[in-house]
Amino acid sequence: GKVSLLDVVPTKNETGDAAAAAGQQILEQARAQSRFSIVTNPDHIRLLYIISKYSSPARMAGDDELCVRLLSLEVLFYEAIVDDVLDYDYAPIAILVCHKGISKMVWMNISQECLQGVDDFIAKGLC
Numbered sequence: 001g002k003v004s005l006l007d008v009v010p011t012k013n014e015t016g017d018a019a020a021a022a023g024q025q026i027l028e029q030a031r032a033q034s035r036f037s038i039v040t041n042p043d044h045i046r047l048l049y050i051i052s053k054y055s056s057p058a059r060m061a062g063d064d065e066l067c068v069r070l071l072s073l074e075v076l077f078y079e080a081i082v083d084d085v086l087d088y089d090y091a092p093i094a095i096l097v098c099h100k101g102i103s104k105m106v107w108m109n110i111s112q113e114c115l116q117g118v119d120d121f122i123a124k125g126l127c
Contacts, residue, residue, distance in 0.1 A: 043086050043087055043088065043117075044117055046080070046085060046086055047077075047086070047114060047117045047118070047121070048121065048126060050073075050076055050077070050080060051068065051073070051118070051121070054066075054068040054072070054073070054076070055067050055068045071095075071097065073118070074108065074110050074111075074114075074115070075108075077090075077110075077111050077114040077115075078090055078108075078109050078110070078111065081111060081114075086111075086114070088111045088113040088114055089111065089113065090109040090110055090111040091109065091110065091112070092107045092108065092109055092110075093107070093108060093109075093110045094106070094107055095107075095108050095110070
């Protein structure tokens with residue numbers, strides 16, 4: 001069958017062989033499709049799921065696309081890491097943020113692994 005990005009993948013807090021087997025089955029199906037060959041672990045599927053909740057492609061010509069801004073995505077990834085949904089690391093990075101016409105540097109906890117995953121997904125046409 002076709003692999004849906006909205007399939008529920010067990011979080012790392014869930015236990016039990018059934019949950020692990022379901023997650024592994026989804027990964028194997030995803031790897032079988034060439035577009036999903038970069039999906040190598042459940043965290044990749046969780047990243048795609050987070051992105052899919054806050055964005056959507058145009059269904060027909062002339063329809064609007066719903067896109068999520070990178071800054072918002074970085075915050076969502078950080079929150080998912082802190083809540084043990086994603087098993088990635090983060091580090092403080094100075095970022096230029098513009099708010100109401102005023103730009104300033106702020107320190108944010110950013111996951112380079114998540115951003116690399118997003119870049120890989122874009123290269124493969126998954127988002």
